[in-house]
Amino acid sequence: MSDPVTAMADRAAACADCLRGADSVLLASHIDADGLTSAAVAASALERAGITFETVFEKQLDADAIDRIAATDHDVALFTDFGSGQLDDIVPHEERGAFTPVIADHHQPATGEEGAEPPDTALHLNPLLFGINGASELSGAGASYVLARALEPEDGDNRDLAALAVVGAVGDMQDTDGGLVGANQQIVAEGVEAGVLEEVTDISLYGRQTRPLPKLLEYASELQIPGISGDEAGSVRFLSGLDLELKVDGDWRRWVDLSFEERQTVASALMRHAIDRGVPPQRVNSVTTTTYILSAEEVGTELRDVSEFSTVLNATARYERADVGLAVCLGYRDEALDEARSLLRNHRRNLSEGLEWIKNEGVNQETNFQWFDAGTRIRETIVGIIAGMALGASGVRRDQPIIAFADESAEDVKVSARGSGFLVRDGLDLSVVMGEASEAVGGGGGGHDVAAGATIPKGSREAFLKHADRIVGEQMAEAEDEAEDDKADEE
Incomplete structure (x- = not known):
């Protein structure tokens, strides 16, 4: 059996072959720092490979956004920094021949019914499928970089794109434990070799x-x-x-x-x-x-x-x-x-201003996490950033995750959750929390163990909080029980 990096590179080669054979490609990406760098890495690689493409950005890849993509006249859609969590909506378009999807993402794949395998698409490039942690070892920009290396022409070298891949990884908080690790570290090494990056202790x-x-x-x-x-x-x-x-x-x-x-x-x-x-x-x-x-x-x-x-x-x-x-x-x-x-x-x-508002208003306390509802006072596209910055600030606990709410539309509320590396090591998985709690109230969500988000209907906040509190509590208790069992086995 090949190692995870080689297996992922083989999948990237298949994705690259599909892109080279396309009449035209629609490159669709997310709007955060990781999404922008993912798009830039992919766009640079496509241009250097002589592939015709158009670029669009989406705040969230919901069914409406995928329908808009399907309505274009591109035969291949390349999704970067999202797509894995939306396989349930993407695969039906593929089956109808609306487009062939190529996905370079690092988020948790959709699993459909409980316990089911992710919907199948042969051109799905995600580190999680190869045993590489998508929350800490490879970002969306990193997945795009793996694809970019596979797209290199015979006389080309895309290692200079490692610089953008590292920007995406750091923007996605993958350096919180003292630096980048895993597959990210290999990208750093290639960037240093290419002369576009310096790695220093500071x-x-x-x-x-x-x-x-x-x-x-x-x-x-x-x-x-x-x-x-x-x-x-x-x-x-x-x-x-x-x-x-x-x-x-x-x-x-x-x-x-x-x-x-x-x-x-x-x-x-x-x-x-x-x-x-x-x-x-x-x-x-x-x-x-x-x-x-x-x-x-x-x-x-x-x-x-x-x-x-x-x-x-x-x-x-x-x-x-x-x-x-x-x-x-x-x-x-x-x-x-x-x-x-x-x-x-x-x-x-x-x-x-957002941090000052939290300082003045304070946060609410559940048993297992803290939260605040900014309503329209904080823009829903940055409420997650502010929540992460607030962890450990005056009046905000560092030993619990934080969940933030902000109005997204007249019907929906944006939910953002942030934790820390040590909380994840203690059992926290905010991707599961956001996914299961939002689904229970008629919404949807996902992300990573340390940072995740969701959209829920207005009026469902209290029910969402109860589900989320229960799930976080179960995660931390299960991790504690496992730690005690391990200790007992050692004794």
């Missing part, structure tokens, strides 16, 4: 390229440090106490402006400060992590750092400007980048 705070040092520390959500986090004066006071030249012509330098020795000095002082104020050592150690740099991008810009690049992308398609995000991914700058930066400023303002 401080884990967001904004290393662009934020002035006081703002870098004040806004650091990765590590809550008393006297610094959320405290502008405290951040300035801490930095001013260091024996370093941290200003140039009166302006604060950025992390990227510091020498290696200066960064070490700041990081060491920050760790001592945190320990002295009671921050647990394991949390302090997380101040350094593996980070990824896009070698071709200008130093000090939002596109140089992979995590900041992914935020730029979230600021485009989630505000109906997927065209801008795709253009930036494909290398267009000038007008496209100016528009992306304008959208980013608006996105940051909305995130800040």
Whole structure:
């Protein structure tokens, strides 16, 4: 039996053959950072292979969206960063000859009736089908990258697309345990070989390229440090106490402006400060992590750092400007980048206002998770991002998942759930929670173990909460029982 990576590459080769034989391809992708990079990787590979294609984006791949795709005159539809969870709606169109689907995704496949196998389509490229974890080892952009390698012409090399695949993986929170692992790490290695990526150990705070040092520390959500986090004066006071030249012509330098020795000095002082104020050592150690740099991008810009690049992308398609995000991914700058930066400023303002709203309103507590209902106060396309940012913030527990509600339409409510790596290790699977709880109230959902979403009918929130609370409780209890059984066996 071949290993998982080889088996997935073989499936990718079959998908590539189908695409090469198509008269034209409709490339359909999701709107988050992973979806945009998935589309950009696939679009670049299709263009280099000389395949005629058109690109569309969908906020969600529901039956109506699939009907729109089927109504086009393309004989092949390539779905990236979604499609696996919608096989029940896609396969009937394939059987009627409306289009041949090729799917490069990493979400849980649809299973139809309870316990049934996923509906069959021969051109389904998903790491989960090959024993590779789609939540932590390969993203949608990673699946598209595997396909792109299979689409290489004889004299071509698509390894440069590894940079976008890594942006997608980080944007999908697959680096939360100190760096990318599994199949993602192989993509990183290929990107480094191609000269488009740098892998370095650095401080884990967001904004290393662009934020002035006081703002870098004040806004650091990765590590809550008393006297610094959320405290502008405290951040300035801490930095001013260091024996370093941290200003140039009166302006604060950025992390990227510091020498290696200066960064070490700041990081060491920050760790001592945190320990002295009671921050647990394991949390302090997380101040350094593996980070990824896009070698071709200008130093000090939002596109140089992979995590900041992914935020730029979230600021485009989630505000109906997927065209801008795709253009930036494909290398267009000038007008496209100016528009992306304008959208980013608006996105940051909305995130800040959303977090402030949660801080003021607080969260509600069920037995096994916490939740809030933003109604129309937070845009439904970003409520999941804000929920994830809120975990561990003031008044929000880090040891439980969080579920967020926001109005999606006059009839439907968007539900977003976020957890953490250690909760997943303790048994949490939010994909199952969102899928089963939403189905129980007449909706639908899915995603990953650490982050998932659903759409439910208005008026069904309370019933959904009861189902979700029961499922989370059962997951955590089952994991605890298994751990106790394992311990008993060892004794």
